[in-house]
Amino acid sequence: MGCCECLTTDEMDLGNTSKPRKCTDLLCLTLFLLFWAILIFIASFAFVIGSPGRLIHGSDSFGNTCGHILLDYLLYVFHLDQNNPQSSLRLCVKKCPPRELSSLADIYSFYTRTQSSLCRYDYNFTSTAAQPLEQQFQRNDHQMNSLSSTGPCPTLPVHSTKAILYRCIPELAILQGQAFGHTIYEFISSYVPLKKVINDLINAYREISYSVTVAIVFAFVSAFVIHFVAGIASWLILTVVSIALIGPDNKK
Incomplete structure (x- = not known):
């Protein structure tokens, strides 16, 4: 054996095992960044164009957001036909009626007390050109029944409502929802083990x-x-x- 030996190329490379590290998942990284870019674009577009305030305050049938710009003092969504809200005209009102209104005179009285109109925006309560307002609102049953879900005033009777999430919800619907929830609770409570679990979750x-x-x-x-x-x-x-x-x- 001599002091000087010729090392092969493979033997020389064994001493230098470290190699420069580099990104090997460029495709996955590109797809990930592209996904985030599309997600941010969709979120920004929905926020700017979609008007998220409509989810909070609601909107009327004319595309106006209640509580914004020209309707900043009209915060609540009210349906002219509470029995058929899907096909009813929606309006922004200043206050929800807290008690039942059974006649047009009651609607006018509610307006004079609260300055909250439950009729269409183009309905002028202060106009007295034709006849006194008291006489305008003292109509017979045939005229009252002619009111439809599109106005000009709500169908009668107008049930008492409560403001929930800036929507005028009839108290009857709230009571029905509570009764339904109570029925579900009673059904679940019929099973003793499940009742104990639910009671423990509620208490703790x-x-x-x-x-x-x-x-x-x-x-x-x-x-x-x-x-x-x-x-x-x-x-x-x-x-x-x-x-x-x-x-x-x-x-x-």
Whole structure:
């Protein structure tokens, strides 16, 4: 054996095993960025063109958003035909009627007390050119029945309503919804084990919500800490979990 030996190319490459690293998933990265670009474009387009305020305040049948621009004082959506809201004309009103209105005179009285018109925007309550307003609203049953879902005033009777999510919802519909929910609850309650589970969830929903919130916050903090000090954070988590699992010795 001599001191000087000729090393082959393969033997020389064994000492230099590190190779320059580079991105090998350009296609996946491109598709991922393209997906996010399309997602951001769709979200921006929907936010600008779609007017998300309509979901909160609602809109009338003419495309106006209640509580915005010219209708900033008309916050609530009201249907002229409460019995058939799908085909009814929707209007933005200042206030929902809190009690039943059984005649046009009641509608006029509600307007004089609250300045909230339940009729179409082009219906002029203050016009007295033809006859006094009191006489205009004292109509017979045939004239009252001629009111349709398109106006000019709501079909009678106008049921008492409550404002829910800026919508005038008839109290009768609310009561029916509550009765339906009560029926479902009674049906579920007929099964004793399931009833106990639901009762426990209802009674402890605050504690469950607090625990879930604390767990989520702790998970984010742990992930953030582990990113910087992985070793210390791992030992800290193990220590805290071990201490938490140590319970009182119930053995006598």
